Amino acid sequence: MRGIAAAPGIAIGRVYVKLSALQIEKRYVLDTEAELQRLKTAIETAKIQLKELISATEERLGAKEAEIFNAHLILLDDPELIDSIQLKLFKNKVNAEWAVKETERELVKLFEEIADEYIRERIADINDVSARLLQNLTGTAAFDPKSLGEKVIITAKDIVPSEMAMLTKEHVLGILTEVGGATSHTAIVARVAGIPAIVGIKGLLEGIKDGALIILDGSTGEVFVEPDEGLIELYGERQRHEEQKLEELKQYIGKATVTLDGFTVELGCNIGAPKDLAAVLENDGEGIGLFRSEFLYMDRCSMPGEEEQLDAYRTVVEGMKNRTVIIRTLDIGGDKQLPYLDIPKEENPFLGLRAIRYCLKDKEIFKVQLRAILRASAFGRVRIMLPMISGIGELREARSIIEAAKLELDSQGLAYDKDIKLGIMIETPAAAIISDILAKEADFFSIGTNDLTQYTLAVDRMNESIAHLYNTYHPAVLRLIKLTIDNAHKHGKWVGMCGEAAQDERLIPILLAMGLDELSVSPPKVLSIRRLIAGLSKKQVERQMDKFLELADAEEVLSFIESI
Numbered sequence: 289m290r291g292i293a294a295a296p297g298i299a300i301g302r303v304y305v306k307l308s309a310l311q312i313e314k315r316y317v318l319d320t321e322a323e324l325q326r327l328k329t330a331i332e333t334a335k336i337q338l339k340e341l342i343s344a345t346e347e348r349l350g351a352k353e354a355e356i357f358n359a360h361l362i363l364l365d366d367p368e369l370i371d372s373i374q375l376k377l378f379k380n381k382v383n384a385e386w387a388v389k390e391t392e393r394e395l396v397k398l399f400e401e402i403a404d405e406y407i408r409e410r411i412a413d414i415n416d417v418s419a420r421l422l423q424n425l426t427g428t429a430a431f432d433p434k435s436l437g438e439k440v441i442i443t444a445k446d447i448v449p450s451e452m453a454m455l456t457k458e459h460v461l462g463i464l465t466e467v468g469g470a471t472s473h474t475a476i477v478a479r480v481a482g483i484p485a486i487v488g489i490k491g492l493l494e495g496i497k498d499g500a501l502i503i504l505d506g507s508t509g510e511v512f513v514e515p516d517e518g519l520i521e522l523y524g525e526r527q528r529h530e531e532q533k534l535e536e537l538k539q540y541i542g543k544a545t546v547t548l549d550g551f552t553v554e555l556g557c558n559i560g561a562p563k564d565l566a567a568v569l570e571n572d573g574e575g576i577g578l579f580r581s582e583f584l585y586m587d588r589c590s591m592p593g594e595e596e597q598l599d600a601y602r603t604v605v606e607g608m609k610n611r612t613v614i615i616r617t618l619d620i621g622g623d624k625q626l627p628y629l630d631i632p633k634e635e636n637p638f639l640g641l642r643a644i645r646y647c648l649k650d651k652e653i654f655k656v657q658l659r660a661i662l663r664a665s666a667f668g669r670v671r672i673m674l675p676m677i678s679g680i681g682e683l684r685e686a687r688s689i690i691e692a693a694k695l696e697l698d699s700q701g702l703a704y705d706k707d708i709k710l711g712i713m714i715e716t717p718a719a720a721i722i723s724d725i726l727a728k729e730a731d732f733f734s735i736g737t738n739d740l741t742q743y744t745l746a747v748d749r750m751n752e753s754i755a756h757l758y759n760t761y762h763p764a765v766l767r768l769i770k771l772t773i774d775n776a777h778k779h780g781k782w783v784g785m786c787g788e789a790a791q792d793e794r795l796i797p798i799l800l801a802m803g804l805d806e807l808s809v810s811p812p813k814v815l816s817i818r819r820l821i822a823g824l825s826k827k828q829v830e831r832q833m834d835k836f837l838e839l840a841d842a843e844e845v846l847s848f849i850e851s852i
């Protein structure tokens with residue numbers, strides 16, 4: 289079996305087949321009495337489950353550990369929760385699942401606004417009880433990687449980015465999915481976490497059964513089902529060899545990233561959450577070139593407030609000490625949906641109400657985030673970056689909201705960096721083409737090749753059936769990158785790259801010769817890229833750039849790259 293190599297590394301282990309994420313849809317019902325009965329049965333079942341759980345936990349771990357389940361049991365009799373679910377069901381004539389989900393969302397939102405620690409703890413209880421009710425209503429089991437016991441290879445039709453963000457190397461050996469491309473956010477999160485992954489495997493779920501033993505090679509995209517002893521030994525040997533190579537790379541810790549002929553390039557990291565900070569520090573990332581802040585908004589029932597965001601940003605900023613942290617503002621939409629936002633379903637979500645477009649539509653949500661980022665800037669070196677800019681108007685409007693947020697902070701006496709830099713991502717062809725205009729007003733650029741490739745080539749980055757057309761080596765994409773770098777430098781502006789192309793070792797010599805100031809990559813890639821750059825002569829590649837820019841297609845680009 290073979291798929292798209294998404295995150296490097298070898299995994300040998302047993303498969304755990306994960307069912308699809310629970311999708312709760314709104315349905316109108318005629319027979320509300322029957323729906324109420326379904327709900328009551330789900331509640332009664334939940335009570336029986338909890339009572340069993342309480343006695344089992346008391347026996348195994350003691351009464352104190354069982355308290356949490358007692359709290360859940362009490363909640364199932366709490367009128368605040370149960371009455372409002374029933375009221376919603378009756379008043380709106382909706383299915384019980386939707387009534388549960390909506391009530392959960394409202395209560396969590398209400399509780400989040402209360403600063404009391406005890407009340408906040410109840411949010412987790414509400415989430416747990418709602419999840420149990422939804423499981424009982426839909427007949428599905430919840431997915432909790434920590435409860436798996438042994439380390440497994442998670443296999444699924446799809447894993448959404450918010451679920452992927454919960455997985456860690458401590459609990460998971462590898463990931464296999466049927467859908468997705470190499471720059472889908474699920475693949476990106478796997479790379480940041482250092483979990484070997486293969487996506488877009490056709491016929492995966494028919495070909496692999498729960499509990500099967502497999503070998504997964506995340507660098508080549510190969511999967512071996514029920515391998516024989518010889519193959520296990522061979523891959524076991526390769527695994528040990530990889531570990532040894534990682535050990536050798538440690539000599540690059542604490543060194544600058546410099547070419548053979550003395551050019552320095554910044555080598556930062558992409559992260560999605562404060563938990564990724566450890567990997568950045570361990571691999572000696574020189575900064576955070578992209579903090580995908582939207583992951584803070586996922587896998588929950590309502591928006592994170594200003595204080596909660598501040599906490600997360602501050603943790604990263606302080607952890608990075610004096611190194612720069614580029615926080616990208618909310619890039620929601622596309623394959624990153626927030627169920628609680630109530631954005632109408634779109635035919636083409638990647639071309640829809642995404643990223644800066646959403647933020648400029650809902651300015652209050654945007655302002656809360658900007659205030660949190662600004663306040664975090666008092667604790668270190670922070671820059672703000674706007675995603676998916678396609679025109680100068682968006683940059684101007686965002687800047688004016690930032691200025692308004694600054695005035696608010698001034699009047700409240702709250703500290704922030706008065707010289708904070710505002711940059712933009714160059715990830716639409718429009719932005720690359722007018723990068724000369726944008727460079728006059730943006731403080732810096734970071735090139736997002738994942739989207740730049742998808743939008744330039746009109747190839748959905750998520751769609752495995754056209755994955756062969758998704759290729760950053762297409763001369764159209766490479767020329768836009770070159771144009772962007774040249775325009776930034778003409779105006780004296782810094783230009784980095786945080787798309788996945790920045791960690792493509794074959795492309796890096798060209799990117800350096802084009803003059804890129806920074807590469808931002810997943811933490812596990814830092815040291816091998818530093819070593820690669822140490823062996824490169826920038827001037828030598830520069831001499832070939834004229835020829836390079838004349839190449840006709842991705843195949844020619846590839847053979848050119850391989851010849852230098």
Ligand code: PEP
Binds near residue numbers: 578580619715740787
């Ligand atoms: C990009 O598009 O290249 C990028 C870095 O942003 P994201 O992958 O989060 O869309």
Ligand code: MG
Binds near residue numbers: 675715736738739
């Ligand atoms: Mg993008």
